[in-house]
Amino acid sequence: MTNQSEMITDLVQKVVEQLAAKEKSSISQGDHPSADGMYDSVDVAVACAATAQKQLLKLSLKQREKIIASIRKACLENNEELAAFAIEDTGYGRYEDKVRENILCAEKTPGTEDLVPTAMTGDSGLALVEPAPVGVIGALTPITNPTGTLINNTISMVAAGNTVVFNPHPSAKATSAKMVALLHKAIVDAGGPPATITAIAEPTLDRAKEIINHPGINMLVATGGKPVVKAVLSSGKKAIGAGAGNPPALVDETANIRQAAECIVNGASINNNIFCICEKEVIVVEEVADSLIKFMVETGKAYLLNEAEEKKMTALVVTPDGKANPACIGKNVQKILAEIGVTVGEEYRLAIFRAPKDHPLVWKEQMMPVIPIVSVKDIDEAIDFAVEVEQGNRHTAIMHSTNVEHLSRFARAVQTTIFVKNGPCYAGIGLGGEGHTSFTIAGPTGEGLTSARSFTRARRCVLVEGFRII
Numbered sequence: 001m002t003n004q005s006e007m008i009t010d011l012v013q014k015v016v017e018q019l020a021a022k023e024k025s026s027i028s029q030g031d032h033p034s035a036d037g038m039y040d041s042v043d044v045a046v047a048c049a050a051t052a053q054k055q056l057l058k059l060s061l062k063q064r065e066k067i068i069a070s071i072r073k074a075c076l077e078n079n080e081e082l083a084a085f086a087i088e089d090t091g092y093g094r095y096e097d098k099v100r101e102n103i104l105c106a107e108k109t110p111g112t113e114d115l116v117p118t119a120m121t122g123d124s125g126l127a128l129v130e131p132a133p134v135g136v137i138g139a140l141t142p143i144t145n146p147t148g149t150l151i152n153n154t155i156s157m158v159a160a161g162n163t164v165v166f167n168p169h170p171s172a173k174a175t176s177a178k179m180v181a182l183l184h185k186a187i188v189d190a191g192g193p194p195a196t197i198t199a200i201a202e203p204t205l206d207r208a209k210e211i212i213n214h215p216g217i218n219m220l221v222a223t224g225g226k227p228v229v230k231a232v233l234s235s236g237k238k239a240i241g242a243g244a245g246n247p248p249a250l251v252d253e254t255a256n257i258r259q260a261a262e263c264i265v266n267g268a269s270i271n272n273n274i275f276c277i278c279e280k281e282v283i284v285v286e287e288v289a290d291s292l293i294k295f296m297v298e299t300g301k302a303y304l305l306n307e308a309e310e311k312k313m314t315a316l317v318v319t320p321d322g323k324a325n326p327a328c329i330g331k332n333v334q335k336i337l338a339e340i341g342v343t344v345g346e347e348y349r350l351a352i353f354r355a356p357k358d359h360p361l362v363w364k365e366q367m368m369p370v371i372p373i374v375s376v377k378d379i380d381e382a383i384d385f386a387v388e389v390e391q392g393n394r395h396t397a398i399m400h401s402t403n404v405e406h407l408s409r410f411a412r413a414v415q416t417t418i419f420v421k422n423g424p425c426y427a428g429i430g431l432g433g434e435g436h437t438s439f440t441i442a443g444p445t446g447e448g449l450t451s452a453r454s455f456t457r458a459r460r461c462v463l464v465e466g467f468r469i470i
């Protein structure tokens with residue numbers, strides 16, 4: 001009996017010692033941030049980010065804004081190099097569009113001005129609701145826009161007073177490391193704490209899960225497909241999920257058809273269709289279908305596949321198990337067309353084809369510059385079908401029409417986070433359209449185009465006047 005209780009006491013003592021050692025080591029780990037923002041261990045990255053968050057809180061808002069200004073400047077100064085590197089590393093996108101992506105994120109991601117407190121006053125005094133930092137954020141980022149997402153997330157999250165542990169997509173780890181090193185230097189140069197942003201050097205699914213479950217992570221942000229959004233939403237922590245889309249572009253008989261054609265060609269081909277907001281299928285009312293296709297071809301940037309070419313194309317871009325062929329995702333149209341024996345000039349950006357409703361590319365998020373065009377009888381059928389193909393993602397929809405009733409009816413029926421009228425998809429993220437940009441568009445959790453305020457907690461501060469017991 002004595003032996004047994006001694007053994008238990010010993011065991012408890014050991015566990016207590018181990019916990020104390022772990023706590024001590026994580027405290028000292030937090031005091032030794034890496035020189036470039038990259039970390040081998042999730043524990044160390046979280047510990048350093050936690051220390052940095054306390055330091056960041058001691059800085060004034062003006063100092064925080066200086067850090068943001070330094071980030072914007074560094075991204076713009078290194079833009080061309082970053083864009084070229086990202087394309088080389090991931091194999092996704094077009095150089096000139098990556099350059100636009102980086103400028104957009106550096107210039108149109110809101111900073112601290114986005115943090116707007118609200119005040120309530122009355123006989124009892126003043127109540128102020130302030131947007132306070134959440135703490136350390138675990139951010140899981142996609143392969144599709146590694147530069148834009150890191151710039152955008154860093155500005156938004158740091159402007160709100162948080163620090164970040166990024167787990168980039170494993171196939172974009174080199175671009176992400178380069179991006180993090182640049183952002184890290186910009187932050188430190190402006191007087192920011194050295195572990196304001198941290199990233200895992202060898203990101204894997206297991207590392208992502210470690211971040212999701214780490215007790216030192218206060219909030220999770222997932223930008224990616226359905227599984228990662230589900231993973232963060234099942235974590236029991238505050239989480240933002242920015243998930244997949246399959247944006248339909250609807251064209252009715254009242255639209256300015258030439259303008260619609262130009263907008264769709266430009267929108268669907270930006271960065272070779274890898275943006276989640278890009279037009280992924282066109283649904284057109286039958287009486288204007290021929291003119292829409294004619295005008296798309298007349299832009300000189302869209303190649304219309306004939307029936308035989310369409311069959312070869314479908315066999316190429318859709319795998320036997322019905323997925324988008326990874327070898328074609330984000331590639332230039334010249335490369336994809338060459339695979340089916342078609343040669344086109346450098347000015348081409350998109351391949352289009354007439355498709356039946358059940359064509360796999362109508363339903364898949366293909367993320368390549370190959371777009372099906374489905375014609376339907378009338379606006380009623382167009383709206384019903386577009387809602388169906390959007391599949392409840394609540395992501396993005398585009399419509400070309402001059403009929404206000406049609407526009408409102410589709411907007412109400414599809415309920416997407418972004419609804420673009422008479423423009424290319426990218427107007428919805430502030431490129432040639434009004435409003436700020438975001439590369440984390442939170443449809444599933446409803447924050448919409450995230451910005452600094454999305455990464456805050458509401459904190460009420462009350463000043464009491466004429467206090468009396470009631």
Ligand code: NAD
Binds near residue numbers: 231
């Ligand atoms: P992805 O879901 O494969 O990966 C995104 C991130 O999540 C990566 O860091 C990955 O390592 C991690 N991850 C993936 N599955 C996970 C799981 N089960 N548990 C934990 N972590 C996991 O997405 P992707 O292929 O990199 O990006 C393309 C997708 O992202 C498309 O569906 C696109 O629509 C979507 N996307 C959405 C937005 C938006 O703002 N809504 C922006 C960009 C991309």
